[in-house]
Amino acid sequence: MQSNSLCPALTFLLLFCTAMVHAVAGPGQRIVSANGTLSEILCGLGLEKQLIGVDVTSTYPASLEKIPKIGHNRTIAAEGILTLNPDVIIYTDQSLLLPAVVRQLKSSGKKVVEFKHEYSREGAIKLIRDVGAYFNATAQAEKLVKSLQADFTKVKTSASPKKLLFIYARGTGTLMVSGTDTSIDKMISLAGHKNAVSEFTEYKPLTAESLITANPDVLVLFSSGLESLQGMDGLLKVPGVANTNAGKNRKVISMDGQLLTGFGPRLGKAALELSQKVK
Structure with a gap:
């Protein structure tokens, strides 16, 4: 009886672990980024070598210029991305990818991940942390957040805004x-x-x-x-x-x-x- 009662618990544990493996990207994955901010974050996380394609807004750091370009916003086509044979394609809700392109990418069987991006200080920090969590780089993400917060301490409020x-x-x-x-x-x-x-x-x-x-x-x-x-x-x-x-x-x-x-x-x-x- 005891052995049988453990089976459901063990099954649940195995399913949970499997889900967690699929919830984050593994090391060495081939990444296509359709957003300049995401590309910059990935570089800051030490994952630049995994980038195999980026959009034209991916201009920082300058080394990204050497990576194949997939286009810009609504001009990005699914075929151009799929020819690069990526493991994961990432973009934000601000990237302006055509819905038909997103559907085509998802139907190809490739992993397609959308990150929420709010234009605020808090939104930037959340995006960095979300990308860090997905790519198993939480510690590196926190270093980026700490640097961002330190930069803001130097911004002074103007007594007479222009x-x-x-x-x-x-x-x-x-x-x-x-x-x-x-x-x-x-x-x-x-x-x-x-x-x-x-x-x-x-x-x-x-x-x-x-x-x-x-x-x-x-x-x-x-x-x-x-x-x-x-x-x-x-x-x-x-x-x-x-x-x-x-x-x-x-x-x-x-x-x-x-x-x-x-x-x-x-x-x-x-x-x-x-x-x-x-x-």
Whole structure:
């Protein structure tokens, strides 16, 4: 009787252990990352050698440039990923992968894992810990978290917050401004300042009227965006820019796009750099 009573318990234990093995990735797995922040975290965890494919936002560290690219957001195709023969494909709920692509990847039998990514200090820390837990690198993840928290202690709250306006530019033909509920909006707050636009969420096309109405103290662009406008002189030729306080004072900040919007291990460094450049 005693032997029979132990069977269910032993069966449960075996099933539990099996489930735990499948809940986390094993060592040496071939990983494809469809998100720049996830790629950065994996490198910070010491797993860069397991990456066999990354999306085009995976720009940090620079060594990621040597890894095959799978595309960007909605241009990523399942076929391009599957030809790399990965063991696991990872992305976040902010990655903008097409649902049909995700379904195709899952139907292939490959392990496909989505991580939740909230654009906040707490969200960055949770993402680091979640990725660390999944890849059996909890100790390394805590080192990244500790470094991030240390960086934030250097960010000082401004006594007189400035109005910042972010312009997404890809030449003069594509100019968008960031409203609320974007990663840029959250970054501006973390740096101790305020978004010059609060009337709408997400992104909207830039107009001279809206620019003059917002009248930002500082304009913020990706470094690549400012280059696409031929630098400061080109930006000042955009209708409305020269009429703002930022334009009159030539107060323009450019930063690396992935650093500014990644909300990963370098979040504290990004907030610190932005706050220092505003001064």
